[in-house]
Amino acid sequence: MSFSLLDVRDRLGVQPGRMFIGGRWVDWDGPRFDQVSPATNEVMTSFAEAGRRGVDMAVAAARRAFDEGPWPRMAAQDRKRMLQRIIERIYDAEEELAQLQTLDNGIPYHFSRNSRLSGKACADIFDHYAGWIDKITGETYPQFSDASNFHYMSFREPVGVAGLITAWNAPLAMFAMKAGPALACGCTVVLKPSENTNLAATRLAQILAESDLPEGVFNFVTGAGETGAALAGHPGVDKVSFTGSAAVGERIANASGLNMKRLSLELGGKSAGIVFPQARSVAGAATALMGLCSTFLSGQVCSTSSRALVHVSVLDEFVHHATEQVRNVRFGNPFDAATTSAPMITRAHLERVLGFVESGKAEGAPLAFGGDRPGGDLANGNWVNPAMFVGVTNDMRIAREEIFGPVLSVIPFETEEEAIRIANDSEYGLAGTLWTADVTQAFRVARAIRSGSVGINGYASIPNAPMGGVKRSGIGREGGWPAIEAFTELKTINFNLDI
Numbered sequence: 001m002s003f004s005l006l007d008v009r010d011r012l013g014v015q016p017g018r019m020f021i022g023g024r025w026v027d028w029d030g031p032r033f034d035q036v037s038p039a040t041n042e043v044m045t046s047f048a049e050a051g052r053r054g055v056d057m058a059v060a061a062a063r064r065a066f067d068e069g070p071w072p073r074m075a076a077q078d079r080k081r082m083l084q085r086i087i088e089r090i091y092d093a094e095e096e097l098a099q100l101q102t103l104d105n106g107i108p109y110h111f112s113r114n115s116r117l118s119g120k121a122c123a124d125i126f127d128h129y130a131g132w133i134d135k136i137t138g139e140t141y142p143q144f145s146d147a148s149n150f151h152y153m154s155f156r157e158p159v160g161v162a163g164l165i166t167a168w169n170a171p172l173a174m175f176a177m178k179a180g181p182a183l184a185c186g187c188t189v190v191l192k193p194s195e196n197t198n199l200a201a202t203r204l205a206q207i208l209a210e211s212d213l214p215e216g217v218f219n220f221v222t223g224a225g226e227t228g229a230a231l232a233g234h235p236g237v238d239k240v241s242f243t244g245s246a247a248v249g250e251r252i253a254n255a256s257g258l259n260m261k262r263l264s265l266e267l268g269g270k271s272a273g274i275v276f277p278q279a280r281s282v283a284g285a286a287t288a289l290m291g292l293c294s295t296f297l298s299g300q301v302c303s304t305s306s307r308a309l310v311h312v313s314v315l316d317e318f319v320h321h322a323t324e325q326v327r328n329v330r331f332g333n334p335f336d337a338a339t340t341s342a343p344m345i346t347r348a349h350l351e352r353v354l355g356f357v358e359s360g361k362a363e364g365a366p367l368a369f370g371g372d373r374p375g376g377d378l379a380n381g382n383w384v385n386p387a388m389f390v391g392v393t394n395d396m397r398i399a400r401e402e403i404f405g406p407v408l409s410v411i412p413f414e415t416e417e418e419a420i421r422i423a424n425d426s427e428y429g430l431a432g433t434l435w436t437a438d439v440t441q442a443f444r445v446a447r448a449i450r451s452g453s454v455g456i457n458g459y460a461s462i463p464n465a466p467m468g469g470v471k472r473s474g475i476g477r478e479g480g481w482p483a484i485e486a487f488t489e490l491k492t493i494n495f496n497l498d499i
Contacts, residue, residue, distance in 0.1 A: 002040070002377045002378075002379070002380055003039075003040065003332065003333040003377065004040060004042060005037050005039060005040055005042055005044075005103060005333075005334075005335075006042055008099065008103060008335060009042075009044050009045075009103060012096065012099060012100060012103075014044055014045050014100075014103075014199060015045065016032075016045050016046050016047070017035075017045060017046065017047035017048060017198055017202050017222055018048065018202075019048050019050060019054060019058070019219075019220055019221050019222060020205050020206075020208075020209050020218070020219060020220040021054070021057050021058045021061050021219050021220075021221070022057070022058075022060075022061030022064075022215060022216050022219065023061070023215030023216060025209065026048075026054075026057075028048035028049075028050075028054070030048065030049060030050075030051060030053065030054070031048075031049040031051070032046040032047060032048055032049060033046060033047060033049055033195065033223075033224065034046050035047060035104075035195070035196065035197075035198055035199070037103055037104075037106065038105060038106040038196075038342070038343040038344060038345050038346065038381065038382045039106040039333070039334050039342075039343050039381045039382075040380050040381050041347070041380055041381065041382070044103055044199060045199075047195075047198045047202075047222040047223075048221075048222050048223070049222070049223045049224065049226070049227060050192075050221040050222060050223040050227045050230075051223060051226055051227055051230065052226070052230040054221050054223070054227065055190070055221060055227060055230040055231050055234060056230075056234075058190040058219040058220075058221050058231075059161060059163075059190055059219075059231070059234050059236040059237060060236065061215075061216040061219055062161045062188040062189060062190050062216055062217075062219050062236075063161055063188075063236045064216055065188045065214060065215060065216030065217050066158070066160055066161055066187070066188040066216075069188075069214050069215070069216060069217065070214055071186055071188060071213070071214050071217045072157075072158045072186040072187070072188075073186075074186070076133045076134035076136075077134065079133050079183075079184070079186065080130050080133040080134060082211060082212050082213060083126060083129075083130040083133070083183060083184065084127075084130055085211060085212065086126065086207060086208060086211045086213075087123050087126045087127050087130060089207045089210070089211070090119060090122055090123040090126065090204070090207060091119075091120065091123045093119065093203065093207065094113075094118065094119030094120045094122075094123065095113065095119070096119075096203065097118075097119035097122065097172055097200050097203055097204070098112040098113040098118055098119050098172075099112070099335075100199040100200040100203055101117070101119075101171055101172055101197075101199070101200040102334045102335065103199050104168070104171055104196070104197035104198070104199045104200050105168055105169060105171065105196070105197050105297070105342060105345055106334050106342040106343045106345075106381075106382075107296070107297055107334065107342045108296075108334050108339045108340060108341065108342065109334055109335045109337075110337055111296055111297075112334075115296070116173065116460065116461065116462075117170045117172060117173045118172065118173075119172055119200075121172070121173055121176075122172040122173055122175065122176045122204070123176075124463060125173060125176035125177055125180050125463045126176050126179075126180045128180070128463040128464055128480075129176075129180035129181045129183075129184040129463075129483070129484075130180075130184060132181075132184050132481070132484050133184050136156050136184075136185065136484055136488065137156065138153060138154035138155040138156055138490070138491075139153065139154050140152070140153045140154075141153070141154075148496065148498070149496060149497045149498040150494045150495065150496050150497075151494065151495045151497060152492060152493070152494045152495075153492070153493055153494075154490050154491065154492045154493070155490070155491045155493065156185075156484075156485075156488040156489070156490060156491075157186075157488060157489050157491055158185045158186035158187045158487065158488060158489075159185070159187055159238050159239045159262055159486075159487050159488055159489050160187060160188075160237075160238030160239060161187065161188050161189070161190070161236060161237050161238050161239070162178075162182045162187045162188070162189045162190070162237070162238070162239040162240070162241060162487060163189075163190050163192075163231040163232060163234065163237040163239070163240045163241070164178040164179060164182065164189055164190065164191040164192070164240075164241050165191075165192050165228050165231065165232065165240070165241070165242040165243070165244065166178060166191070166192070166193050166194060166201070166243055167194055167243040167244050168193075168194035168196040168197040168345055169297055169300050169301060169302075169345075171193060171194070171197045171199075171200040171201050172200050172201075172204070174243055175191065175193070175200075175201055175204050177463070177478050177479070177483070178191065178241045178243075178478075179191055179208075179218070180483075181478075181483040181484055181486065181487050182239075182241070182487050183213075183217070183218070184484070184487075185484060185487040185488050187239070187487050188216060188217050188218075188219075189217070189218055189219065190219045190220075190221060190231060190237070191205070191218070191219070191220055191221075192220075192221050192222065192223065192227060192228055192231055193222065194244075195222070195223060195224040195225075195227075196345050196346060197345075198222050201220075202220070202222075205218075205220035208220075225248075228248075229251070229255070232251075232252045232255055232256070233252075233255035233256075233258070235258070235259050237261060238261060238262065239261060239262040239263070239264075239486075239487065240252060240256060240261050240262070240263055240264070241263075241264040241265075241478075241486070242263075242264070242265050242266070243265075243266040243267075243302075244267065245267065245268055245402075246267040246268040246402075246428075246472045246473070249265040249267040249474065252265065253265065253475070262486070262489075263475050263476065264468075264474075264475065264476035264477075264478065264483075264486050265474040265475045265476065266302070266467070266468055266469065266473075266474045266476075266478060267302070267430075267469060267472065267473050267474040268302055268402040268404075268428055268430070268472065268473060269302045269303055269304070269402060269428050269429075269430030269431060269469065269473050270306060270307060270399075270400070270401070270402050270426050270427075270428040271303060271304065271305045271306065271307065271428070271430055271431050271432045271433070271451065272305060272307045272308075272309050272419075272422065272423035272426070272432050272433075272449070273285070273288075273289045273305030273307065273308050273309065273432070273433040273434070273435070274309045274413075274419045274423060274432070274433070274434040274435065274445065275289075275308065275309065275310045275311060275314060275318060275434075275435045276311055276416070276419075276434070276435060276436040276438070276441065277311045277313045277314050278436040278437050278438045278441060279314070279435040279436055279437065279457075280435075280436075280437040280457065282314045282317045282318055282321065282435075283317070283321040284435075285318070285435040285457075286308075286317075286318045286319075286320075286321035286322040286325065287321055287322070287324075287325045288458065289305055289308050289322070289408060289433075290321075290322035290325040290326060290386070290388065290408055291325055292304045292305060293306060293386060293388075293405075293406045293407065293408045294325065294326050294329050294340075294341060294386035294406050295328075295329060295340045295341045296340075296341070296342070297342045298341045298342045298343070298344070298384075298386070298405060298406040299386075299403070299404065299405045299406045299407065299408075300342065300344070300345065300404050300405060302402075302404075302430055302431075302473075303430055303431035303453075303459065303461070303467075305431075305432065305433045305459070306402075306403060306407065306408060306409060307392075307394075307399055307409050307411055307422075307423075307426075308322075308408055308409065308410045308411065309411050309412075309413050309419050309422055309423060310410055310411070310412055310413070311412070311413060311414070311419075312412045312413070312414055315390075315410070315412050318410070319368060319388075319390055319410065322368075322388055322408065322410075323368065323369060323388070326369065326370065326386050326388075328340065329341055329385075329386060331343075331374060331378050331381075331383050332377070332378070341386075341406070343381045343382040343383045343384075344382040344383070344384060344405060345382070346382065347382055349382070349404070349405070350373075350382040350383075350384060352405075353384055353403060353404070353405035353406075353407065354371070354373070354384060356397070356398055356401070356403045356405070356407060357371035357372075357387055357407065359396075359397045359398060360387075360389045360392070360396065360397070360398040360407075360409070363396045363397065363398070365389040365390075365391060365392045365393075365396055365398060365409070366389065366390050366391050367387060367388075367389055368387075368388045368389065368390050368410075369385075369386075369387065369388055370384075370385040370386045370387035370388065370406070371384070371385065371387035371407070372384070372385050373385070384405065384406060385406070386406035386407075386408075387406060387407045387408070388407075388408045388410060389407070389408070389409050389410060390410045391410070391412070392409040392410055392411045393411065394411055394422050394425055396409070399411060400426070400427075402428065416441070416445065419445070420445060420448045420449065423449050423451075424448075424449065424450045426471075427471055427472045428469065428471060428472050428473045429450045429451045429452060429469050429470035429471040429472075429473050430451060430452055430453070430468075430469035430470075430473035430474070431451060431452060431453045431454070431455065431459060431461075431467075431469075432449045432451040432453075432454045432455070433454065433455040433456070433458070433459045434446060434449075434454065434455075434456055434457075435456075435457055436456075436457070437457075442456045442457075450470055450471065451469070451470065451473075452466075452467065452468045452469040452470055452473060452474075452477070453466075453467060453468075461479070462479070463479055463480070464479065464480045465479050465480055466478070466479045466480050466481075466482040466483075467479045468482075
């Protein structure tokens with residue numbers, strides 16, 4: 001018997017979505033769109049399509065709040081206290097937020113409640129950035145020569161109006177990773193969540209709307225590509241922070257040149273997980289790499305090591321344990337504690353993933369298992385069985401393009417130099433991993449891989465460490481002090497003390 005999520009939706013009191021602009025909720029008189037649950041394709045509710053008109057309203061409100069309002073000029077202690085009250089409200093609502101996030105993207109509820117993507121993690125991220133507010137400083141500089149009596153100092157000032165566009169795989173954490181540093185630095189913001197995941201973000205917007213933030217400091221719009229393009233290209237926006245596909249990121253980068261917007265782009269990845277024969281546990285490496293593709297968000301995470309580079313001497317052992325890991329995968333109602341994995345976010349994305357599986361077969365990569373759709377009770381959702389290809393070569397499409405789904409490509413190698421060459425032979429460079437008990441080898445290879453971050457014997461991201469990519473994986477970093485730098489501008493003031 002198939003399951004339904006409408007009872008959860010109704011219990012949570014989900015209503016048609018509104019936008020928050022200039023300190024008030026807007027009952028939109030323009031077009032709307034439906035949001036569906038990827039687990040069942042049932043309609044959860046409808047949301048406003050802001051388009052250019054809604055974005056113009058939101059940016060105008062944020063512009064006034066920045067140019068004329070108190071927020072950018074507020075004492076650090078007062079700004080910090082306002083954010084701390086918001087943080088406490090998020091902690092109080094974390095269970096509800098986790099349930100809404102599960103309705104949004106189908107992530108199993110136990111992950112939505114307890115992982116780095118949870119409501120608690122969202123509050124923790126905001127808390128981290130609130131802690132920076134009274135520590136955002138400039139520098140003083142020693143006198144360079146005695147030719148004059150000029151003395152120099154620098155200040156960090158908020159960059160201005162920030163357009164924040166989040167992806168669908170982490171609605172709660174991403175909201176905080178962008179709005180947290182932007183607000184801490186004194187920016188005003190217009191935030192747009194992915195059109196696929198508006199429920200949890202709307203609840204967060206309600207918490208901010210009920211806070212003491214001055215009018216226009218926080219604005220919330222919803223919509224699809226047209227709305228995102230209007231926000232990213234708006235002349236009244238000083239800074240864009242976007243997480244999503246490389247293709248959309250490239251369009252944003254092109255549009256931003258018209259008024260030299262500051263950019264933070266966290267884009268795609270095709271990360272390599274390198275398993276050396278010196279690995280402490282080949283079974284552990286295989287379980288982790290296959291697990292990232294088959295459980296949690298089912299490979300729909302940009303940092304997933306979807307290319308497993310495995311030394312030929314441990315290849316059979318790796319394949320065995322990866323196969324065993326998939327036996328533990330369970331699909332079903334995401335609120336069931338036994339469910340391990342999320343569906344694909346949309347029907348279109350499901351078909352895209354299945355197309356990659358067919359491409360791998362056509363190019364001659366042996367398919368060890370999976371890559372088909374489960375039927376029966378799961379037929380209404382966007383489910384696809386985890387797949388693993390073995391004997392993949394790095395020139396195949398499944399090794400070159402970001403699949404963003406439960407597909408692991410296993411590429412054998414013979415030498416360390418070959419593994420590094422294959423890992424770096426990619427247009428992406430977001431987050432690699434390597435598995436070895438040899439500390440010297442670990443540091444040597446980690447430094448040689450062209451990637452924004454590298455995990456040794458595992459991988460995880462935290463709010464106070466930088467995260468971002470090189471090459472086509474993006475521009476800039478989120479996390480820690482680099483995020484503060486990203487939402488501030490340096491101003492240098494020099495004094496002539498002889499006059």
